[in-house]
Amino acid sequence: MTPPAGSSPGESPTAIEIADAVRHKRRPAVEFTQDALDHIREIAPLNAFLDDFGERALDQAHAIDTRIASGEADRLPLAGVPIAVKDNICLEWGRTTAGSRFLEDYESPFTATCVRRLLDAGAVVVGKTNLDEFGMGSSGENSAFGATTSPHGSERVPGGSSSGSAVAVASGAVPIALGTDTGGSIRQPAAFCGCVGLKPSYGRVSRYGLIAFGSSLDQAGPITRDVADATIALRLMAGEDPRDMTSSARAVPEAVPVESCRGVRVGIPRSARSAHNHPSVNDALSRAADALENDGAEIVEIDLPHQEHAIAAYYVVAPAEASSNLSRYDGVRYGRRAEGATLEAMYVRSRTEGFGPEVRRRIMLGTQVLSGGYERAMYMKALKARRLIKRDFDRAMAEDGSGCSLVLTPTTPGPAFRIGEKAGDAMAMYLQDIYTVSVNLAGLPAVSIPAGSAEDGGDELPVGVQLVGPTFGEERLLGHAQRMETLLAPD
């Protein structure tokens, strides 16, 4: 399968290269923005973008060029960098739909803090990207506005839920696209599309302006072509925000790449090399482990004994939080309203017409686990299992010298599957998240890095590995991720 025209990310500049060119007046922001807008139109068949901001983006880029001309380059570390934003992140212009009919015409009155900070750094938002409705999905098939397809094969899913953001970066339209990750929604599509995807520690990035799915799990983060761009994006997005009381006051790290992995202990869970994985995934994991070991790292096998319960715990906790968060969509204050003779009829019709099938199922699942009789049986058990899952990671990465510095796992059990392949089987779809959900339950930072490719049914598909760090350990995580990326780069 030949990728669509202009879809070679290798030929497109990184965010750091663009900002450098704009800041040093080698090429104006307006031209980079025009390139991105042209590219968005070229990849229209992939349905990665729900909106592009054309004239508005060019005006924004022009304003950046004016500021550069008046000597403000030092204040604009992302000067003129075109970025795309997942459409469950609010902007005070355009629509914010969350991929849902319910919010089809919703215009947010505010801009999310994470986007505001990138705008302040000189970035130019060129468009909003498609997603699985409200972030619920692992394939990009659940959007009310049509599925997104992969640039690596028209019959393949791009992963999800940040499907459009991953495709936007993989196709070379933008160097940075923002996603959100509740159970793998940044890392999994990044792995399927051959990009870098970073989920920060819970609390690292403000959630103000994110359309809530699972409030104790959600984090926004960047999908990029390389770790250096993810690092700078995180540094600029992160930090305390008075509008999100779960945002951390901890200093935001300045991660620098390590020169070698000498003295670093990297743990690989025994369960990670699984017979259930596609062979290419086990190969990628071995390749990454060998590269780290040859670079001086000590590779150790570790036990995460409660990892096998992560899917169950996650699919209790996340739908429970979703059912509560999505109860606000009642047709009264904003969003879709259907006519109904009574208040009750209006609620029910608005929600039934507004939500797609997967969102309805997850609301019902969450309502079920929180309803009388089941609460003790399932919800409390899942919250206790979550504690055990977090303890496993804390022990594995104990700071007393007995633990390892980082944990390495596959990002997904296999490469991108075919459109429709898992759509009829909820459990098969949910099991795709086996390596990613435990990281959200434990609030840890993790990054997916391209680590080779798989030959599957005539398509050559990217495969990713996931590096996990300790809570708020982004500095260590990204410093080593950048080194690992260099070691794994194709010759």
Added chain:
Amino acid sequence: MDPLSEQDVRRVARLSKLELSDEEVDDARTRLSAVIEHFECLDRLDLENVEPMPHAHDETARLAEDEPAAPLDPEVLERLAPKTFESHAMDGDDAAVERFIAVPKVLDPSAGGGGA
């Protein structure tokens, strides 16, 4: 964990404020039962003396300063609302017009059951 019955699905749909066709009830019963069946693996864990963990970690929970902040502009709220209406203020001041978000009747006087 028992698989969900048709009655369970209808009950949970009602609690979720969703309407399902008969086909959708069948589909939801099959799919949700498969997921709930998977939850049984949690029964194998020894959860005695384990503290439930509702938040990702403990240190991020803190309280905001008790300072008033500007609310959203009422005009914005009105723009977002699917249906609004205006009414003259109740205090008899003819010049004052108040705007409200409209909803269907909450209490139906014809349904009986008393009321003020």
